[in-house]
Amino acid sequence: MIEGLAAVYIFLLAGFTGFEIISRVPVILHTPLMSGSNFVHGIVLVGAMIALGIAETTSQQVIGFIAVLLAAGNAVGGYVVTERMLEMFKTTGKTDNKGAHK
Amino acid sequence: MELIIQISYLLAAVLFILGLKQMSSPVTARRGIHWAGAGMVVATLVTFAAEEITGNEQAATNVMLIIIAIGLGGGYAWYTGKRVAMTDMPQMIAMYNGMGGGAAAAIAAVELLKAQAAVQAGSHSSIPDYLGADVTVLAILGAIIGTIAFSGSIIAWAKLDGRLNTSKLLPQQQLINLILAVVLVVLAVNVYLSGSLNLIIAFFALALVLGVFITVPVGGADMPVIISLFNALTGLAVGFEGYVLGNAAMIIAGTVVGSAGTLLTHLMAKAMNRSVANVFFSGFGTGPAAAASADVDGTQKEVQAQDAGIMMAYATQVIVIPGYGMAVAQAQHKIWELTQLLTEKGVKVKFAIHPVAGRMPGHMNVLLAEAGVPYDMIYDMEDINADFPNTTVTLVIGANDVVNPAAKKDPSSPLYGMPTLNAEASQNVIVIKRGRGTGFSGVENPLFVADNTRMLFGDGQKVANELIQAVKEL
Numbered sequence: 001m002i003e004g005l006a007a008v009y010i011f012l013l014a015g016f017t018g019f020e021i022i023s024r025v026p027v028i029l030h031t032p033l034m035s036g037s038n039f040v041h042g043i044v045l046v047g048a049m050i051a052l053g054i055a056e057t058t059s060q061q062v063i064g065f066i067a068v069l070l071a072a073g074n075a076v077g078g079y080v081v082t083e084r085m086l087e088m089f090k091t092t093g094k095t096d097n098k099g100a101h102k
Numbered sequence: 103m104e105l106i107i108q109i110s111y112l113l114a115a116v117l118f119i120l121g122l123k124q125m126s127s128p129v130t131a132r133r134g135i136h137w138a139g140a141g142m143v144v145a146t147l148v149t150f151a152a153e154e155i156t157g158n159e160q161a162a163t164n165v166m167l168i169i170i171a172i173g174l175g176g177g178y179a180w181y182t183g184k185r186v187a188m189t190d191m192p193q194m195i196a197m198y199n200g201m202g203g204g205a206a207a208a209i210a211a212v213e214l215l216k217a218q219a220a221v222q223a224g225s226h227s228s229i230p231d232y233l234g235a236d237v238t239v240l241a242i243l244g245a246i247i248g249t250i251a252f253s254g255s256i257i258a259w260a261k262l263d264g265r266l267n268t269s270k271l272l273p274q275q276q277l278i279n280l281i282l283a284v285v286l287v288v289l290a291v292n293v294y295l296s297g298s299l300n301l302i303i304a305f306f307a308l309a310l311v312l313g314v315f316i317t318v319p320v321g322g323a324d325m326p327v328i329i330s331l332f333n334a335l336t337g338l339a340v341g342f343e344g345y346v347l348g349n350a351a352m353i354i355a356g357t358v359v360g361s362a363g364t365l366l367t368h369l370m371a372k373a374m375n376r377s378v379a380n381v382f383f384s385g386f387g388t389g390p391a392a393a394a395s396a397d398v399d400g401t402q403k404e405v406q407a408q409d410a411g412i413m414m415a416y417a418t419q420v421i422v423i424p425g426y427g428m429a430v431a432q433a434q435h436k437i438w439e440l441t442q443l444l445t446e447k448g449v450k451v452k453f454a455i456h457p458v459a460g461r462m463p464g465h466m467n468v469l470l471a472e473a474g475v476p477y478d479m480i481y482d483m484e485d486i487n488a489d490f491p492n493t494t495v496t497l498v499i500g501a502n503d504v505v506n507p508a509a510k511k512d513p514s515s516p517l518y519g520m521p522t523l524n525a526e527a528s529q530n531v532i533v534i535k536r537g538r539g540t541g542f543s544g545v546e547n548p549l550f551v552a553d554n555t556r557m558l559f560g561d562g563q564k565v566a567n568e569l570i571q572a573v574k575e576l
Contacts, residue, residue, distance in 0.1 A: 004236070007345055010353050010357070011341065011353065011357050014341070014353065014354045014355075014356075014357035014358045014361070015357050015358075015360070015361040016361070017119055017361075018122075018357065018358035018359065018362035018363075018364075018365070019362065019365055021119070021123050021126060021358070021362050022126070022362045022365045022366055022369075024126065025126040026128070029125065029126060029127075029128060029464060030369070030370065031191070031464035031467075031468055032131060032464065032468070033122070033126060034195065034329070034330055034333055034363070034366060035191075035195050036121070036134065037122060037333060037337065037359045037362055037366075038199045038202070038333050038359075039135070039139075040118045040121070040122060040138055040337075040355050040358070040359050041199075041202050041333075041336050041337045041340045041355060041356055041359045042142060042198075042202055043114070043118070043142065043145060043340065043351055043352050043355040044202050044205045044206050044336075044343070044352065044356070045142075045145075045172075045205070046145050046146060046149045046349060047205075047209050047343050047344060047347050048205045048208065048209055049146070049149045049155065049168050050149065050152060050155060050209075050347055050349070051208065051209040051212040051213070052167055052168050052171070053152065053155030053156075053158070053164050053165075054154050054158065054212070054216070055160075055164060055212060056158075056160070056216070056219070057215075057219065059215065060212050060216060061163075063208050063212050064164075064167070064208070064212050065171050066171075066204070066205075066208050067204075067208030067209050067211075068168055068171035068175065069171040069174055069175035070201040070202070070204040070205040070208065071175070071201070071202065071205035072171060072173075072176040072179065073176065073179040073198060073201040074179075074199070074201040074202035075142055075176070075179075076175070076176040076177075076179040076183065077179030077180075077183045077194065077197070077201070078179075078195075078198050078199075078202075079135065079139050079142070079183075080179065080180055080183030080184055081183045081186070081191060081194055081195060081198065082125075083132075083135050083136075083139075084183070084184075084188075085188075085191065086125070086131045086132045086134075086135055087132065088188075
């Protein structure tokens with residue numbers, strides 16, 4: 001499906017994209033952003049589902065099950081934690097605005 | 103259906119990238135995580151319709167297993183993620199990240215086991231004959247990286263959570279790690295060539311051990327860098343396994359996180375004036391230099407909360423330097439209350455944040471934001487360092503290494519070269535600290551015995567309360 005040179009192109013372009021996203025980020029957002037990118041690689045869940053889907057023997061099923069279990073933890077945990085962190089920034093923004101209007 | 107699935111994956115990848123882009127600005131950050139979340143839901147739902155899952159004999163069993171696993175793993179993460187205190191956020195990120203690395207490694211394990219079964223059945227001569235040479239190489243690489251990120255992140259979590267306090271496992275740890283790494287590569291090559299089941303098991307076991315051995319010697323102050331690095335590594339492993347499965351969403355999202363995480367790691371290491379290699383291959387403060395600089399002359403002079411409160415109430419400018427100690431004591435709300443009281447009395451209060459204060463860059467900002475401290479009172483190191491000589495009182499709460507003047511003056515200090523906040527340049531320094539011990543890095547701090555420094559011992563929250571009372575009574 002995605003083979004050889006095409007994959008190299010995808011790897012390269014995605015690599016540059018990641019670099020570009022981070023290059024201008026204030027220090028205060030480093031932790032939320034690390035948490036956010038931690039959530040994004042939770043996409044491994046899709047692969048884990050396929051790995052369990054193609055499992056034939058019991059041992060493959062067990063490992064596939066572990067894969068989905070861990071991947072779901074990564075995706076859900078990453079989302080909840082990032083969302084909670086960024087929620088606070090929203091409150092701060094509000095206080096900030098009020099202060100500016102005084 | 104296949105087309106719909108592929109388009110959905112592409113949509114998910116675009117949403118991830120746009121989401122991350124929005125997360126790099128405080129104004130749009132919240133929308134960013136929602137977009138990325140929507141991408142994840144779409145990608146997950148369409149995968150249930152994927153040919154790989156629906157098109158084989160045991161589809162019914164496997165789909166049920168998938169749903170159970172998502173329910174268990176997701177439920178656990180939802181529960182812990184909602185409950186965890188803001189202060190414990192760094193170790194939870196480490197934990198979830200490790201899970202992702204483990205999942206990537208487990209995907210590789212399933213692929214390798216399937217190939218191995220085919221070799222054993224005699225239908226194929228070797229693993230690459232079944233999977234293809236490129237897929238085999240990337241599956242094995244992703245397995246190594248993912249497994250190391252998995253066990254390493256668990257250790258990072260245990261260390262930050264206070265469950266593991268040792269930094270030393272074996273003598274000559276670095277040499278042993280190097281030997282193990284070489285053995286791991288040899289094993290990986292043999293897995294590729296022979297396809298024996300025992301070799302595959304040994305390969306994964308060794309990668310697990312190596313992840314533990316690499317992380318245990320890493321000093322506490324370097325933990326943020328390690329977590330960020332493991333985050334980048336997991337991304338890379340996910341990208342590689344994405345190629346193995348021919349899944350575009352995984353390749354793009356994984357690689358974006360891999361490169362973004364690498365840059366983030368580099369930025370963090372730079373903020374501490376340490377190279378990434380340095381973090382990994384030299385135990386922090388274990389060399390002879392640490393012993394040499396351990397003697398700091400002078401005694402720590404104590405002050406009572408009452409007097410400290412008066413000093414601050416009559417100051418023209420107060421700078422607050424928060425550190426991990428404030429996080430542990432949950433003192434951020436009390437500190438904000440104190441700040442408001444002082445502001446009412448006409449004192450100018452500023453917060454100074456060192457790039458690596460706490461256990462992660464931005465950790466203190468998150469906590470202060472939680473307490474309600476507005477943005478415009480919070481300053482980065484570069485913006486505030488020139489302001490310390492104009493400051494009547496600098497209040498250091500739970501910070502240590504980031505205000506250690508030895509980092510500027512003493513070439514023998516393990517911290518030497520790390521940019522620090524110029525707390526010592528202000529007229530008075532009040533340090534709130536639980537006890538007389540050293541900081542997380544274990545390095546003595548000459549600031550604490552300086553003539554203009556007074557120590558205020560006690561739990562951060564309790565002391566902050568006493569300060570509030572002292573200021574109120576005036």
